[in-house]
Amino acid sequence: MSAPELEIAPQKALRPPSSVMRLRRMGAMFPTRLSFLRTLMRDLSANNVQVERRVWRMDDAGFGHAVYSVSLGGYDYSLVAISTDLPPELRTDRVIATAWDSAYVLYDGIPSEAEIARIVASAPKQEAARFTERDLVLSRANKSVRLFQHVTDALKSGVQPDEAMVRDVGYLMRTTAVYGNGKFGIADRGHIAARPCLGGPFAAEMLTVWLIRGFTHDLAEHVGGAALDAKLKRHLGIGNSTGLGMAPFLVSHPRLLDSWMQVRETALARIAALPTLKSAQQAKILDLAARAGRHLNEWSVPDEIAAERIAQLQRDWPAVQEVLAVKLAMPEPISAILDAAEQWFEDTQELLIALLLEPFGDLIDGLTECMANPYGAELDPSMPIEDLKALIKRDWDWATALDFESKEETAQFWYVSEAKQEPRLGLRHEEDGAKLESPLDIARQVANLATALEGAQGITAELVLKRPDLRFAVRRVQTLAIAPYGEIRDNMIADRCLPIDMLRCKLSFFGAAKFDPKSDRWTRITLCQGAPLFDELASADDWWLPCFGE
Structure with a gap:
């Protein structure tokens, strides 16, 4: 007996990468039901997750620590939250900060008193401390001082805070980093990648953000001495300040980006094929x-x-x-x-x-299982040179048509700052440092490869042995052949390249809304606004683009 055939949903043709993978369009993206936060909320709901506040050791001013635990997919996870008194002169959202209002660790399991004490001592130091494989995510956040003060003052006075202020600000705290995947000694992603509900992209980070959001509500109610109205709490998400440190991620992970975009475009193609509604x-x-x-x-x-x-x-x-x-x-x-x-x-x-x-969740939600992609770019040394040329002609005409002798096409360069080990963007013709350039000049490298291939024959191995400087570009061309949505089809070093477009694309996949750009290099956003509260997970799937009071 033959195996039963899989039923494949009808779909229209996918939008071409040449249209979808342009910075301007990527910078126009909005969160969808496929975003990581939405997927996580559905998983929490399906698993009937209950949040337990195991520890609450806060003084009257709201300084101290707390521990929240959840059981998910057969594993326990705990958020250890530390609230500290931050002097005004140390308050900044910039990456140079060394102190914050609060710090957090998502812990693998239920922490003992000794482990809580370790985290309480280490987490406020962030990069200056070191962590263990039991620590899954590291984060920190600053208060929206004006709104936090207003909310707590109102509650102390026996009234609810001003609705307009809550609506306009939308969060009590904003994170300035949510670190995962082995940074500063915390667990590598591979440690949890096979676990139920945390195998998707950034799932552990999104769980951390949602738990932090609940902690900010509890903290305000503790300091204010009264309960916030559920409508107001629901609108109070978590703010985030995100800058250039995030921008190169989409360039550095082409196979992962391809999976994200393929899922989104496949979902669109499926609903486009519906004969009637x-x-x-x-x-x-x-x-x-x-x-x-x-x-x-x-x-x-x-x-x-x-x-x-x-x-x-x-x-x-x-x-x-x-x-x-x-x-x-x-x-x-x-x-x-x-x-x-x-x-x-x-x-x-x-x-x-x-x-x-x-x-159309019943038709497209299952696609999110394809968003995780553990594979990286690979080089095929046996590929004939003629095939490599054909791939460049087919996929990279937008790059080979650019004039890299012009100042406009080479105006910027990416590098990593020595002080903070974070990506930065310099002006090539005005600043020093281009000799330390990071390899985000993908279009220029492929254009150079195309020139080097003129008249060449043989196989790829022979080329890269003679020209090892072309190895990166060769790998990129071959990878795009199997990951058509993995390449941003714009020049990353041109004067017209706006990093904010890359930030918005990635943040929309997180589930961010209300983008508030502060320049073309960093933005504030809101996460979890409208998301279910700790006791509302049964209604986890109807908070797309929330409006105040709904």
């Missing part, structure tokens, strides 16, 4: 479109470029809703809507795509 699905999409409009009206930032993009979204959105109202009842409605969306700019298109994915 049920009336309940149509109503849900219209309801979500109205919610997105309210969310846009609550999203205000001082950055002029970002503010104009939000304003354009607000101007486009009534027309989007009109298109939805007309086309949802048509044959192949999602496909028709996507065709109509070509009239709008990238931000509107990507917001619409995120919305359209939302009602």
Whole structure:
């Protein structure tokens, strides 16, 4: 008897990488139900996870430590949270900081008193300390001083805090780092990669952030001496300040990026193939479109470029809703809507795509199991040179067409700072340091490879033996051949390269919303806003683009 055939969901053709993998479009992405936080919340709900606050040793001012534990997939995990008195002169979100309002470790298991004491002593030092394989994630956060003070003062006075302030700020604390994967001696990702619910990308980090968010609620209620209204608590997420340190990740992990984007694009192709929509699905999409409009009206930032993009979204959105109202009842409605969306700019298109994915969890949620990818780039030394040339012609025309003799195409260079071991971006024609350049000049390296291949014959091994400086570019070209969404198809060293686009792409996969750029190199965001509270996991799947009070 032959094995039963797997049932494969119908789908349309995927959008081409040449369109999807451009910085401008990647910088327009929104969180979706495929984002890591949403996936984690569904897993917590499915596992009926209960959060236990095992330790609470805080003084009246809110300084001390606490321990929260969860049982997930047969394993116990604990967040050890330490709150300290931070002098105003030491308060900064910059990477040069050496002190923070709070520090955290996600611990593998239930920590003993001795282990708690070790973490309480070490975690506030962050990079200056060292950790063990029982420590899975390391983080730190600073208060939103104005809102935290207002909330606690209001609670002490017997009233709830001002709703407008809660809505406008949206978090009591913001993290300035959430470290995983072996940094400073903590456990490597491989230690937990096979465990239920934590095998997905950044799942342990997202669990840490959600537990930190609950701790900030508890801390404010402890200091204020009263309970926050659940509606307000739900809107209080966790802020985050993210800069250049995150930007090169997508370039350095092409196989992983390809998996993330393939899942997202496959999900879109699946729903685009739906022949019709049920009336309940149509109503849900219209309801979500109205919610997105309210969310846009609550999203205000001082950055002029970002503010104009939000304003354009607000101007486009009534027309989007009109298109939805007309086309949802048509044959192949999602496909028709996507065709109509070509009239709008990238931000509107990507917001619409995120919305359209939302009602179809039964069709697309299983794809998230394909987001983890342990494989790296590999070099095939047996590939004929002619095949290598053909790959460059097929996939890299955008790179070989660039003029790397011009200052515009070579304006910037990436390097790693000696002081903090963090990625930085320099101006090549104005600053020293280009000799220490990191290999993020992918387009230039492939263009150089294409030139070197002119007239060459034989196999790849012969080429890289003669020209070891081309090895990186060869590996990159071969990797893109099997990972078509693994390459950002823009010049990373051109004057037009904006790191904020890379940050937004990655953060949208985390589940971030309300991007608040402070320059083209760093941004503030909000995570877990609208997410279920510790006692609300049964309703874990309806908080896309939350609006205040809903």
